[in-house]
Amino acid sequence: MGANQPTVVQENWWARLTRSKYFVYVLISPLFLVLLAYVIYPFYQTFLQSVVGEEGATLENYQRFFGLTSTANLEALWTSVYISVISVITCAIVGVTMAFLMERYEFPGRKLLSVLILVPMALPPLVGVLSFTFLYGESGIIPRAFQVLFDLEKVPFSLKGVMGVIVVHTFTMYTYFYLTAAAAIKGLDPSLEEAATSLGSGRIRIWLKVILPMLTPALIASSLLVFMISMASYTAPLMFGVERTMTMQIYLSRTNGSLDMAATQSTILSIVSISFLILMRWYQGRRNYQNQSKGISVHRTELRSQFAKYMSMVLSFIGVIILMLPILVLVLISFSVDGEWTVQVIPTAYTLQHYIDLFTDERTWRPIWNSLQMSFVATAGNILFGVAAAYAMVRTKFKGKALLDILIMVPWALPGTVVAVNLIAAFSEPNVFSFNQVLIGTFWILPLAYFVRHLPLIFRSTSAALMQMDESVEEAARSLGANWWYSFRRVVVPMAFSGILAGTLLALVQGIGEFVASILIYSTSTMPLSVAIFQKMYAFQFGTACAYGVLQIILIITVLFVSQKITDGKAGSAI
Amino acid sequence: MLKSVRLDHVSKMFGTAIGVENVDIDVKPGEFFTFLGPSGCGKTTTLRMIAGFYYPSKGKILFDNKDVTTLQPNKRNIGMVFQNYALFPHMTVFENIAFGLEVRKMTKAVIKEKVERAQKLVHLEKYGTRKINELSGGQQQRVALARALVIEPDILLLDEPLSNLDAKLREETRLEIKRLQVELGVTTIYVTHDQTEAMTMSDRIMVMKEGVVQQIGSPQEIYNQPTNHFVASFIGESNILEAEVVEVKADAVKVKLDEDIFVQGSMSQSANGKKLAVGESIKVSIRPEAVFEGSGPNQVTGTIQFVEFTGVSINYVVKVGSNIMKVMIINKGNEILKRGDSITLHVPEKGIYLIGE
Ligand SMILES: Nc1ncnc2c1ncn2[C@@H]1O[C@H](COP(=O)(O)OP(=O)(O)OP(=O)(O)O)[C@@H](O)[C@H]1O
Ligand SMILES: [Mg+2]
Secondary structure, three states, X not given: OOOOOOEEOOOOHHHHHHXXXXXXXXXXXXXXXHHHHHHHHHHHHHHHHHHEEOOEEOOHHHHHHHOOOOOHHHHHHHHHHHHXXXXXXXXXXXXXXXXXXXXXXXXXXXXXXXXXXXHHHHOOHHHHHHHHHHHHOOOOHHHHHHHHHHOOOOOOOOOOHHHHHHHHHHHHHHHHHHHHHHHHHHHOOHHHHHHHHHOOOOHHHHHHHHHHHHHHHHHHHHHHHHHHHHHHOOHHHHHOOOOOOHHHHHHHHHHOOOXXXXXXXXXXXXXXXXXXXXXXXXXXXXXXXXXXXXXXXXOOEEOOOHHHHHHHHHHHHHHHHHHHHHHHHHHHHHOEOOOOOOOOOOOOOEOOHHHHHHHHOHHHHHHHHHHHHHHHHHHHHHHHHHHHHHHXXXXXXXXXXXXXXXXXXXXXXXXXXXXXXXXHHHHOOOOHHHOOOOOOOOOOHHHHHHHHHOHHHHHHHHHHHHHHOOHHHHHHHHHOOOOHHHHHHHHHHHHHHHHHHHHHHHHHHHHHHOOOOHHHHOOHHHOOHHHHHHHHHHOOOHHHHHHHHHHHHHHHHHHHHHHHHHHOOOHHHHO | OOOOEEEEEEEEXXXXXXXXXXXXXXXXXXXXXXXXXXXXXXXXXXXXXXXXXXXXXXXXXXXXXXXXXXXXXXXXXXXXXXXXXXXXXXXEHHHHHXXXXXXXXXXXXXXXXXXXXXXXXXXXXXXXXXXXXXXXXXXXXXXXXXXXXXXXXXXXXXXXXXXXXXXXXXXXXXXXXXXXXXXXXXXXXXXXOOHHHHHHHOOEEEEEEOOEEEEEEOHHHHHHOOOOHHXXXXXXXXXXXXXXXXXXXXXXXXXXXXXXEEEEEEHHHEHHHOOOOOOOEEEEEEOHHHOXXXXXXXXXXXXXXXXXXXXXXXXXXEEEOOEEEEEEEEOOOOOOOOOOXXXXXXXXXXXXXXXXX
């Protein structure tokens, strides 16, 4: 070697590019492009549709929405908000009470109840509402049973209208409160309570001054979440015939052909949802309750008095029944002969035929096969996008990170109805993002909708896994000579695998059960499972509809079980 | 094998904050070189620039005269041991050690042979099939070491590799690392904030503070001839006393510590070989063990304020004039004085070190 002449090691252009500080932008630009094409652009098209009339830009639609000549829209907005607020309150009461009972008391039946309490999570939205109408609707099993039992003229009570919607919301959404409150209670530092007691504070004061304030962050976060999901709720108002809600109005405007009104309603609903999303992200950034002394959690209080023991047993039993009934009734009806169940309390004739048909009858099998295919396609896209985005968010630094974070979460905040309306607005005509194809009416529009709706799932579960992983592990691989791609493949992906898998399974089952967006954009050749259930319902083929539903529930329970196993119960991050 | 490492006036800025400033060092092939300094002084930052995880804002890094300033980490052929080991939790011990060899596309047979040799080197022959979480801290440490060494790196980088171990294991592993380094003769750069580690293992030490290099030298130089107050007090214990030069006669320098208290040092014992002039204010560093009981050169008397008996030594805190001095007397069965007693001390000329600031 020439004595003191420093020689530069030769490198190719790729190596030079990868260490440029702009390289990260090369990596993230496809992510932004996907978001631009399938989230922002469709949203923009809808907005455009709402403000562009025959003679150029106009606010006419918005004037009509807020105007007093026809109050349908304002009523719908009001009803949606009203239902959502009540849902938050009822879910909070049920969820937090349950969490306190389960975390602080030991009573007979607690173990069983603590598993079943999460049953509502296993119910796909449509199937859940379905079972509620079978159980508590006007011709539902319970009201009829009372009628027969007490020999009444009419059914003594039944779920309908706004009340029905709220009950269904409470049943399906209290779990959000339950999970966060239970986690917060578990995380409470017992020494805080002990400190308060030693300072002479009584039980009630401890609850009010110590425990509740510590739970507030968890409660506020769940409230925002439940509010957002209630606003987006579509299935419950549809089945209980509450037409004056935002989502129903959008659906009706579309089916009536007033597309610009549907666009206006969508835009307004989106603004509400996105505001709540931003509020929630902001709030999550501030929450801070932590258990400082590790390990020991508070001991559960055992019930001592005989009376309390019996009471709690009876109540647990009722709880178990209420939680199990929706699934039991679906199973029961799935064996009933279609068209035989009319005015009786429960179906009278039973058959195995529906289950045989699921897999043997071409026309019954078709929707299942469609949903499987479309969900697989969408999930494959979600994996690519989610893993790349999670890696970029957790491991790299770039300008616009907060924007990427919000953009990824937006599809999750957007009601499915709105996602569908946006996609229709964007892809009814060929454009560059659809590779010059009309997507509406083709196979591809549904997977695209699923892709957009479930965009955050794999992203979130993978980010959570990556955050657990020490950055120096990747550096160790690099120092041993592995290039970026090699260490990504051999170290990053295997270590984040449980997170990726948990998100993937969730995206898969959610895709298979997706109803809200599907109902607006499916075509007969690509009819998905959930739409098939809906149609069977309306054709009074209850048995087949319920057999489909049971199939979905089995899928979901399997997936929840598997992801619980692979992530040791850390899959909660994916919800 | 055996590369030299040169940092040519390297600085690293984080935004506007300074990580390290103007580090200029030349690590010789086969040398054991240590970065020593308190938390946040820029040791890790410097090491990561050598590894290639940071690129310097200014200056160049050369391995054997090859400019590698912006070469990617995976192209540098370095072995690195991380503070938290950074082992791959989803792989076994064998797979962890084999990782770097697989990257280098070696055949199965060669990999097996090399990994087994590395396992033997760190005394983990029987642990090949274990998962990482089934190992103790010390064993994980040795896997990390084997993984870094098996690729026959040109340079071995260690970032506080012992800080997660308990005291006993730390000493054992320290010897182990030193043994391996001597056996393999690999150029090694070692980061620590523990002066004992630095003193016992290193050929040379670089002392840093707030991103700036304070002194580079062998352990003896650093200990006996600290260039400034910071080094003198960071390495071992030292009495740093304010003084004024009152007389310079050839090599002899007489300084005044207090009214009527004078000591005499030597110009060859001044920091950076600096020539001192009469009237100059300086600082004097006197190690506690350089002070002896009884009469002799540079004799002073003081009052004992505090007594501590450790077994090996008797430690006194003595008030001499207005100065407080720590004194360490080796225990040879001598009488232990009490608080309030008066004591006569003396300091040989070579125990007095004259430093600037
Ligand atoms: N990525 C970074 N961004 C901004 N500042 C940094 C970064 N890394 C290090 N610094 C700053 O540079 C300085 C030196 O940090 P460095 O990690 O090198 O310290 P250290 O000597 O290794 O300390 P320790 O003994 O605590 O590991 C610190 O002030 C630190 O805050
Ligand atoms: Mg460090």
